[in-house]
Amino acid sequence: MKKLNVVIWNEFRHERTKEKIKAIYPDGLHAAIKSYLDKNEDMEVSLAALDDPDQGLPDERLENIDVLLWWGHAAHKEVDDALVEKIRERVYTGKMSFIALHSGHHSKPFKAIVGTNGNLSWGREQKEIMWNLMPSHEIAAGIPDHFLIESEEMYGEPFYIPQPDALVFGAWYEDGHIFRAGACFNRGAGKVFYFQPGHESCRSYYNPYVLRIIENAIRWAKPTEHGYEIEDKCPHITAAITEEFNQL
Ligand code: ZN
Numbered sequence: 001m002k003k004l005n006v007v008i009w010n011e012f013r014h015e016r017t018k019e020k021i022k023a024i025y026p027d028g029l030h031a032a033i034k035s036y037l038d039k040n041e042d043m044e045v046s047l048a049a050l051d052d053p054d055q056g057l058p059d060e061r062l063e064n065i066d067v068l069l070w071w072g073h074a075a076h077k078e079v080d081d082a083l084v085e086k087i088r089e090r091v092y093t094g095k096m097s098f099i100a101l102h103s104g105h106h107s108k109p110f111k112a113i114v115g116t117n118g119n120l121s122w123g124r125e126q127k128e129i130m131w132n133l134m135p136s137h138e139i140a141a142g143i144p145d146h147f148l149i150e151s152e153e154m155y156g157e158p159f160y161i162p163q164p165d166a167l168v169f170g171a172w173y174e175d176g177h178i179f180r181a182g183a184c185f186n187r188g189a190g191k192v193f194y195f196q197p198g199h200e201s202c203r204s205y206y207n208p209y210v211l212r213i214i215e216n217a218i219r220w221a222k223p224t225e226h227g228y229e230i231e232d233k234c235p236h237i238t239a240a241i242t243e244e245f246n247q248l
Contacts, residue, residue, distance in 0.1 A: 003044040006218055007065050008033055009056055011072040012049035014200045021200050029071060029198065032205040037215060055080055062086060065096050067221045069214070070110065071198060073103040084108040093230045094189025097221030099214070102198030105159070113192055114185050116161045123154030125202060126174040130181060130209070134168045138220040139182065139193065139213060147209045153199035155179050161194070169213070171196060182213065184220075189230055193217045 010030035014021045025032050030047050037045045048056030050072070057065075068087065072079065087109045090096040100110040106118040128149040132140050156177035162185070169182030181196035195213060197204035204210045 001042065003042055004218065004222055005064050005066045006037065006043050006045045006069070007048050007057075007061070007067075008045065008069045009048045009071070010050075011075050012051065013075060014073065024201065024203055025205070029200060029205050030069075033069070033211065033214060036205075036211040037218070040215070043218065050075055050078060055083055057083060057087075059086070062090065062096075065090075066223055067097045067099065067218050069099045069101060069218075070104045070107055071101045072107045073200065076107050079108045081108070084112050088112045089232070091190035091192065092188030093232060094223055094226055097191040097193075097223060099217055099221060100192070100194045101214075102153075102196060102204075105155075105194060105196075110192075110194065113187050113190075114161060114194075115187075118160070120159040120179070121154075121156035121177065123156060123173070123175060123177060125151050125153050125199065128152040128154075128174075128197070129172045130197070131170045131172065132168075133170050134166060137166060137168045137184075139168045139184070139216045141216050142212050143209055143216075147207075149197055149202075149204055149207060149210070151202050152197055152204060153202065155181070155196050161185075169195070189226065190223070191221045193221060 008030040010028050012028045015025050015028045034045050034047060037043055091098050091113050098113055100107060104110050111118050129146050131146045132143050134140055154173045154177055156179050159180050164183035165186045166184040167180055171179040171181035183194045185192040197210045
């Protein structure tokens, strides 16, 4: 059986520069997620970081990824635009799926793939209740009707995303805000999931339900076998047409 090639990409700066964050995630928050996922024999999970060569995703690696998870925050602008375009292309042609975690709502790939500015409302860290809005969905498997996250950064509505194709989780916060916290999008032949928990100074990537949702989302996101190559260029644009246009 071919294993699902899963890469967890992390900006991986807060955990290396701030003692408080390092104490929570000594090897990075991506490593905490990986250590939970490693029990799955059908997945090959590896890590990538912004400061790795080729920002962690050289072509030969990117071309083999089935599901790419993305956590970025303060260095979104440093991500190479050409890499973002390659990621978007792989998702649109159904070769790879994309899961944006927490502050990944403002990442270049999420914005480019989904088509949004990613803006939302922010608030203080507080108690959050995650509501299971769609128990029939594969991503909600094993998740109760609601669960408590002791402390998370408040992300509130309006969240300027296009209408999700499925809204699996909704968040309620102590201060009364609500948020579309777990949303699926189909883009081209590919799949995208956004999931809100995961602020670097909170401990959400140790919460068993948060981790189970990420695991479920990876399985849901497994690329479909199309059995054909999806064309991305109009075959009617010939060299002759291009030559004519060049003469204008
Ligand atoms: Zn945050």
